[in-house]
Amino acid sequence: MSGSVARLNAIAAINTTETNPGVTDLSKPIDEVFGSNTFSLSVMQKCLPKAIYKSIIHTIESGSKLDPSVADTVATAMKNWAMERGATHYAHVFYPLTGLSAEKHDSFLAPDGKGGITAEFTGKTLIQGEPDASSFPSGGIRATFEARGYTAWDVSSPAYILENENGTTLCIPTAFVSWTGEALDKKTPLLRSMQALNVQAQRILKLFGTEDPGFITSTAGPEQEYFLIDTNFYFSRPDLFSGGRTVFGAPSPKGHEFDDHYFGAIPEKVLAFMHDAERQLYKLGVPIKTRHNEVAPGQYEIAPVFESANIATDHNQLVMYILKTVARKYGMTCLMAEKPFAGINGSGKHVNFSLGGAKVGNLLDPGDTPHSNAQFLVFCAAVIRAVSKFAPLLRAVMATAGNDHRLGANEAPPAIISIFLGDQLTDIFEQIKKGGAKKSKTQSDLVIGADIIPPLPMDAGDRNRTSPFAFTGNRFEFRAVGSDQSIAGPLVAMNTILCDSLDYIATELEKVGNSNETKFNAAEQKVLKKIITEHESVIFNGDGYSDEWHEEAARRGLPNLRTTVDALPALTHKDTVAIFKKHKVLSKVELESRLEIYYEQYVLKINVEANVAIELAQTLILPAAFRYQGELARTATQLKTLAISYDTESLEKLTSLIQDLEKKLTNLRKIKEHEAGSIKKEAAYACDKITPAISDLRTTVDELENIVADDLWPLPTYQEMLFIK
Ligand code: ADP
Ligand code: MG
Numbered sequence: 001m002s003g004s005v006a007r008l009n010a011i012a013a014i015n016t017t018e019t020n021p022g023v024t025d026l027s028k029p030i031d032e033v034f035g036s037n038t039f040s041l042s043v044m045q046k047c048l049p050k051a052i053y054k055s056i057i058h059t060i061e062s063g064s065k066l067d068p069s070v071a072d073t074v075a076t077a078m079k080n081w082a083m084e085r086g087a088t089h090y091a092h093v094f095y096p097l098t099g100l101s102a103e104k105h106d107s108f109l110a111p112d113g114k115g116g117i118t119a120e121f122t123g124k125t126l127i128q129g130e131p132d133a134s135s136f137p138s139g140g141i142r143a144t145f146e147a148r149g150y151t152a153w154d155v156s157s158p159a160y161i162l163e164n165e166n167g168t169t170l171c172i173p174t175a176f177v178s179w180t181g182e183a184l185d186k187k188t189p190l191l192r193s194m195q196a197l198n199v200q201a202q203r204i205l206k207l208f209g210t211e212d213p214g215f216i217t218s219t220a221g222p223e224q225e226y227f228l229i230d231t232n233f234y235f236s237r238p239d240l241f242s243g244g245r246t247v248f249g250a251p252s253p254k255g256h257e258f259d260d261h262y263f264g265a266i267p268e269k270v271l272a273f274m275h276d277a278e279r280q281l282y283k284l285g286v287p288i289k290t291r292h293n294e295v296a297p298g299q300y301e302i303a304p305v306f307e308s309a310n311i312a313t314d315h316n317q318l319v320m321y322i323l324k325t326v327a328r329k330y331g332m333t334c335l336m337a338e339k340p341f342a343g344i345n346g347s348g349k350h351v352n353f354s355l356g357g358a359k360v361g362n363l364l365d366p367g368d369t370p371h372s373n374a375q376f377l378v379f380c381a382a383v384i385r386a387v388s389k390f391a392p393l394l395r396a397v398m399a400t401a402g403n404d405h406r407l408g409a410n411e412a413p414p415a416i417i418s419i420f421l422g423d424q425l426t427d428i429f430e431q432i433k434k435g436g437a438k439k440s441k442t443q444s445d446l447v448i449g450a451d452i453i454p455p456l457p458m459d460a461g462d463r464n465r466t467s468p469f470a471f472t473g474n475r476f477e478f479r480a481v482g483s484d485q486s487i488a489g490p491l492v493a494m495n496t497i498l499c500d501s502l503d504y505i506a507t508e509l510e511k512v513g514n515s516n517e518t519k520f521n522a523a524e525q526k527v528l529k530k531i532i533t534e535h536e537s538v539i540f541n542g543d544g545y546s547d548e549w550h551e552e553a554a555r556r557g558l559p560n561l562r563t564t565v566d567a568l569p570a571l572t573h574k575d576t577v578a579i580f581k582k583h584k585v586l587s588k589v590e591l592e593s594r595l596e597i598y599y600e601q602y603v604l605k606i607n608v609e610a611n612v613a614i615e616l617a618q619t620l621i622l623p624a625a626f627r628y629q630g631e632l633a634r635t636a637t638q639l640k641t642l643a644i645s646y647d648t649e650s651l652e653k654l655t656s657l658i659q660d661l662e663k664k665l666t667n668l669r670k671i672k673e674h675e676a677g678s679i680k681k682e683a684a685y686a687c688d689k690i691t692p693a694i695s696d697l698r699t700t701v702d703e704l705e706n707i708v709a710d711d712l713w714p715l716p717t718y719q720e721m722l723f724i725k
Helices: 005-016 041-047 050-062 068-084 123-127 187-207 238-243 268-283 309-329 374-389 391-396 423-433 488-512 517-538 547-556 564-572 574-582 588-641 649-672 679-707 718-723
Strands: 087-094 102-107 109-111 117-119 149-153 160-164 167-178 217-230 288-293 299-304 332-335 349-357 469-471 476-478
Touching: 041 050, 041 068, 050 068, 068 087, 068 123, 068 167, 087 149, 102 167, 123 149, 167 187, 187 217, 187 309, 187 374, 187 488, 217 309, 217 488, 217 718, 238 588, 268 288, 268 299, 268 309, 268 332, 299 309, 309 332, 309 488, 349 488, 374 391, 374 423, 374 488, 374 517, 391 488, 391 564, 423 517, 488 517, 488 574, 564 574, 564 588, 564 679, 574 588, 588 649, 588 679, 649 679
Parallel strands: 087 167
Antiparallel strands: 087 102, 109 117, 149 167, 160 167, 217 299, 217 332, 217 349, 288 299, 349 476, 469 476
C-alpha cells in the first residue's frame, strides 16, 4: 500500500499521533466522579430549602406542574453551584427538528454600575429563554418574520456543566416552542407523550387493583453504534466531512467476513478514547454500562443503563456529542452516519423500550409464569396491537436519507416492521387464541459439562438479532432506529401508539369493571384473544434477513416501505393524526410541519451528496484518471518506437471508463438541475432520480479505483480508513 502524497502524509501522521493525551485524572474514585457535573437531585437536596426541594421532587415524580415561585431560589442555587465549577455562562439547550442539540450561551455577568461586575441569574431566565427561532426549521408553523420561539426549562432533566479546557458552561435542558405554543422540537412531544402514557397505564393498573401506582414512565436504553477512523483520513475525504458518508470507495480486500472484529480485543488507542469519553459521561451523570467492538472493522458500541425516556434521550444526545469531541483528542473522528461505508455493516441505535414506575416495577417483566401474569399479558398485547396497527408510523419515525441505506437496502433489519416474541410468549398467545393460557414453556438449567462451572439458568427464549422489534426478556428492542438520529421521535411514536392500545383495552375492561373477578377475567381473556387474532400477522420469530421473509411478509400484507419517501406520509395519515390529537401529543399542524421538515432534510442531504459526488469526480477522480491514462499512453508510444509489443487492454479499459465517467457526470449535473415543485415532489425526485444517478456514477469511480495506479489515487481507500489506526 502506498498512496498519493496526501495519503502518505496522512499515514505518517497517524504513526506520530500521541496515543494517549494523558488527560484522565484517575485519582478520584468513580463514585465521586459520577454526576459531579450535574445539578442532580442530591445536589438540590443539599443546597435548596426543604420546602422548595420537596416542590421540585413532587413535580418530577408526579409529572405535575412546576410551581413558578420556586424558580428564583433554584436559579440562584444553580448559578452558585455552576460558578463554583468555573462557569461563566449558561445555555438553554434545546433539541430542534434537525435532530441535533442547539444552545445559545449567555454570560451570568452584568455591570454593577460602579465599573465592576455582578453575577445574575433569575428564576425567569431559568424558566424561559428566547433564542432567535428563525433559523430553525418550523415546517411552515411560523413565518420568519414571526421569529419568536421560547425555550422552557425541563425540570425533570438535570442541568449540567459542560467542560472545555478554557472554561465551563452551565447547560439547562429545555423544550422549544413557537410563540403560539406549537412544538418546534423533539422534547416537547416526548414530554407530552410520556404524560399521556402515564394516564392510560394508570387506568390499566387500577383495573388490576393497584390503587396508587405512582407516575408510570416509559424507559429507554439506547445502544449506540459508531465508527472511528483516523482524522487525517477524514479530512482527506470531502464526502465524509460534508455528508457523513463516503459516496465513492471500492470494497476493501478484507471486510468483516472473518468475524474477527465483533467483541474482539479493543485496540489500545480506542480503549484509551473510550475510558476518557466514559469518564466525561460519568461526570455528566450518564450511566454508561457497556462497550464493545461491533461487527465491522473500526465499528464500536456504547450503551448506558436505561433511564426514563426523556432523560435517556437527552443523555443520548450527550453521548453522541462527547464521543465526537473526545475522539478528536485521540486523532480519530467518530462517524455517526448510518452507513458511512457501502458494503460494510451499518450503524444503528437499538432503542430498548419498556414502561414502569418505582411502585410497580417494570410492566413488561413477564415473571416466571407469564401465562398467569394477566397484567403483563395485557401490556404485552398492547404493544403487539400498537406495533401492528401503526407499523408504517414506526417506519416513518426512523426514516432518514442515511438510514435508507440500512433499512430496505441489502442490510437488516429490513424495512418490514415485525415483532420477535420468542417461543415462550408466542406459545402463550397461541393458547390464549385457542381459549386460555394454561402453562408457560420453561427452560431447565443449562449444564455446561465441566463440573467446575455451575449450571446456568437458561432464558425462556433465545435471542433474535434479525428482527426490527424484538422482545428481549423484559423489554422490547427497537433495532431499526438510525445511529445518527435523535431517539425522541421513535419514543414519541412508541408512547403514543401504546396509549392508543392501553386506552382501547382499558375502555373494554372498564365496561365490565373489576368488582367481579370471574367477569373481569373473562373480559380480559376476550380482549387478549381479540388482539392476538387480529394482529398475529406482525409476529415473526424467524430470520428477518432472509428473502423468504420478504415473500412471506408480502403474503401477510405487512407494509414494506423501503425509502424515506415511501415511509414519511404515515406521519400525517388520518389514523396517526387521530391518536396524536386524542392524546394531545401533536396537533395536525404540528405533524404536518414535521412531515415538511423531514422531507426538507432528506432533500438537502441527497443534494449535498450529489454536489460532493460531482465535485470529487470532476476535480479529483477525473484528473487522476487522465494522469494515469497519459502515463499508459506514453508507455504505449515509447514501446511502439522500440518495436516492443504492448498490450493495450488497460489503456482501453481506462479510456472507456473515463468516457463513462464523463457521461455519468454530465447526467448527474443535468438531473440535479430541475424544479420539481412541492417539497414532497422534490423528495420523490431526489429518491427516484438523483440517488440512482449518484450510485451510477459511483460504480464507474469504484471501477476506476481498482485500475488507476495507487500513487495517483487521490482519496483514502476503504482499506486504509478501516484498518489503519
Ligand atoms: P444487547 O445484549 O441487546 O446488546 P446491551 O446490554 O448492550 O444489550 O443493552 C441493553 C440495553 O437495554 C441497556 O441499555 C439496558 O439498560 C436496556 N434495558 C434493560 N432493561 C430495560 C427496560 N426495562 N427498559 C428500557 N431499557 C432497558
Ligand atoms: Mg449491545
